[in-house]
Amino acid sequence: MASAKLASRASASTEGAAAGAAPPGPSRPRRRSFARAEQRAGAAFAVPGVALLLLFVIGPAVVSLVLAFTNARLISPTPPEFVGLENFQRAFGEDATFHKSLLNTFLFAAVVVPLQGGLGLVLALLVNQKLAGRNFFRTVFFLPVITSMVVVSLLWRFLYQEDGLINSALSMVTGGAWAGQAWLANPSTAMGAIVVMSVWQGVGFHMIIWLAGLQTIPEEIYEAGALDGTTPWQRFRYLTLPLLKPTFVFVLITITIAAMSLFVQVNIMTAGGPVGSTSTIVFQIVQKGFQQQQMGYGAALSLIFFCIVLALALVQRHLTRDRD
């Protein structure tokens, strides 16, 4: 960094003919020394970012690749030992909780991705109309995104209690016919309750993304469509949707990754319970790798998780690629 600074100062003071530590050669062509200064400065500009990336993003990935084959513990007097594929055998063979967590995570993603993506589009279409107060509604739909997931999870945990607001609202709507239940304490409703809350929190984000996509579509296209005598539905189906394709890919991939990483909600609302019905992959990674200090096993689970996310991203990219 400092040398880049010096180099640029020096070149500034010597008409750019020579840079920094390079011996000043007045006969040397100006173009070549510019290119050399560019070489040095380019690398210097990139170095802090690349160093941090290597240490804190690529580094842990490599550590995980190594630890996954050991019995490392977070704090341990004995050094880690190589155990081969033992961690993976445990994950795929014996660990029933992990199997359940895999299933729960896929289930959660399979419901949340279409629900949140679709509802986001509906909200975007609503606030994209030219009507009074649309900015107000956009703000309201976006407010949960600004609210931290920690706060949202705690708040909804309270709302979902047996004597909570959700039950009293249902009871009011059904004229007292609804018998309250503790949504998060019931294995068959806990995950559904987390789905509803997660969509409530995250949908505003994707509404904005869809909205940006909608606003790139020129008005004239719709006018031309209207002249041809199409119905609003046809215009939506054959004009809007195909033109939203790039937005669709982005929304699909970001919601999928976020849904696969489900953790905070589970950690705060149910701690994976009741009877493992809301445990997820990341929850297990943190449980095993951190709470129970089994770093090696946690690293193996992280590696499995990474492969799943990578595979999903590749499949989605393949399915949504441009065919022309």
Add this chain to the structure above:
Amino acid sequence: MTVLAGFFLFPIVFMVVASLKNDHQIFADMNSFKAFLPTGDLSLANYAAVFDRVPFWRFLGNTLFVTAMVTGFGLVVNSMCGYALARMRWKGRGLVFGLIIATLILPFDTTIVPLVYLVANLPWVGFNGLTPVLELGWLNTYRVQIIPFIVNAFSIFLFAQYFKSLPKGLEEAAAIDGAGWLRTYWRIIVPLSKPVFATVAILTVVTSPATWNAYLWPLMTVQSEELRPVMVGVQYFFQLDTAWGEVMAYMTMITLPMVIVFLVFQRAFIQSIASAGMKD
């Protein structure tokens, strides 16, 4: 649409209203619309109780400090890296660009456990007075909350995309005027790129796992109370008994600042999230 708005607003309204009531009244009002109305015996007692239970200003200060550091250093480091990738020719550029694209889809959670292992064993040069001392391990510090989160592949990507769209020949013109690379970057490129700086700053504050919403990472790496951020503070309300009124008050206190900032800079917020989706 009004019904939808009600669905998105009711939990937040309930939270703020309940924070003004005592626990008895919160539960008594639950069966009617009174749950959303500031009626009955209202007081700020819950807020006073929050200050008794947790060092609120300390938590808030920690969060603001860490958020400012991660965002500030992030803007400098990521923009310079993005600039080098977008507008300079140097050896290894292709390799670095590939590396950044490869880490774009890597969710933070896949590396969190090995990252704890890594930072627990990293060295650091501390100072005992003026004598440098080699320390081992980053746990329980500010730096563990800041340094690993400065670099962000998506931010670099956004910067690079934006810089590419600037007119060609800016650098050559600056070089003819005698400006070096750092000067060109600082005096010409940065002033032309204010929108992307705003976008990255906002996205960092809203979506980074280490800024305003930091929870899991400080929970795992920071045990001492003086260094913990606001979100981890919620833990202190569930120790023996749960006083829900206090919980609501605390949650209101850690939500309102962000909501106010959002309402003031609403246009910029919406624009940054929109532009994140447009870069495909």
